[in-house]
Amino acid sequence: MAQKETNGSNGEHTTSRPPPTPSPLRFSKFFQANLRILVTGGAGFIGSHLVDKLMENEKHEVIVADNFFTGSKDNLKKWIGHPRFELIRHDVTQPLLVEVDQIYHLACPASPIFYKHNPVKTIKTNVIGTLNMLGLAKRVGARILLTSTSEVYGDPLEHPQTEAYWGNVNPIGVRSCYDEGKRVAETLMFDYHRQHGIEIRIARIFNTYGPRMNIDDGRVVSNFIAQAVRGEPLTVQKPGTQTRSFCYVADMVDGLIKLMNGNNTGPINLGNPGEFTMLELAENVKELINPEVTVMMTENTPDDPRQRKPDITKAKETKA
């Protein structure tokens, strides 16, 4: 069969086979909504904001599958019992049988202290979980979006990071279950796309913050704010000159929905290029919340990336 060709290693619009036709069950008499959307990890921080936005559209029916490892039903309480909403306790390392048109595949612990807690489970979630969701996408002819991460660039030697950069990742370090796991997940996405014609989208998400981050989940924004509110020292991990670029969650959700509904497979960087050192961030939080608190330098963890800033040229050019 004649196929559209790839235009390079980033795979924009790559297709080697036509996409499978949607499952006939999709059109059953029980089907009410125009689009039935599965959100894995939808009880988590970004996932629950994504669900809020998707539910605003009355033509959407939303199914969340989550094992509640880092997420919570509380994040979705306003939708529980809604006729267009369904919440399933499900671990993505097990196959899932549902009839859907789109899959936002977010399920994976994101905070380093949680993804390092059970690294074997984290890599299973990334690899087996993504395989299962791709299997589902193939069976029902759904489009699938993976939330990959800036961590695929590792401790980057190019700055800012473009999608063309292949990264500098330690394959055997304590972060590998997450960053190598996401790299394999991206590989699986492209292999299913080329081999089976699955419609894929890959977002490489940079550090995101906002309401519903777990207060004690270890990420720097929630840590500093919680510490400032409690009047405790702000724990800046050494050397403090490492940088991150922080994006507000509502902007991230807009980006994810645009990517899903646009024509570009990605990978696409999603984030805010405003870059801070962790010392600068601590000073900002101190100034805004509690000028009395002190800043305390603490030991860092292995392989902490020294710099991170997205080049978002591609995201800006992408038409929704």
Ligand SMILES: NC(=O)c1ccc[n+]([C@@H]2O[C@H](COP(=O)([O-])OP(=O)(O)OC[C@H]3O[C@@H](n4cnc5c(N)ncnc54)[C@H](O)[C@@H]3O)[C@@H](O)[C@H]2O)c1
């Ligand atoms: N927040 C960020 O800054 C950031 C940055 C880059 C990438 N991401 C990616 O975005 C996604 C969401 O991140 P988040 O910040 O909302 O994290 P989160 O930890 O708040 O949410 C993850 C959700 O996935 C669920 N989950 C974990 N393992 C699961 C499994 N095996 N089966 C089913 N559900 C499972 C959790 O219970 C939780 O509800 C993740 O894929 C993460 O890798 C986030």
Ligand SMILES: O=c1ccn([C@@H]2O[C@H](COP(=O)(O)OP(=O)(O)O[C@H]3OC[C@@H](O)[C@H](O)[C@H]3O)[C@@H](O)[C@H]2O)c(=O)[nH]1
């Ligand atoms: O209390 C703290 C916590 C963290 N930090 C520093 O703040 C920086 C950011 O750390 P975070 O734990 O918030 O997040 P990281 O950037 O390491 O990983 C993050 O980015 C990519 C995503 O995929 C992950 O989900 C996310 O956790 C690191 O340099 C860390 O050393 C502190 O200085 N103090």
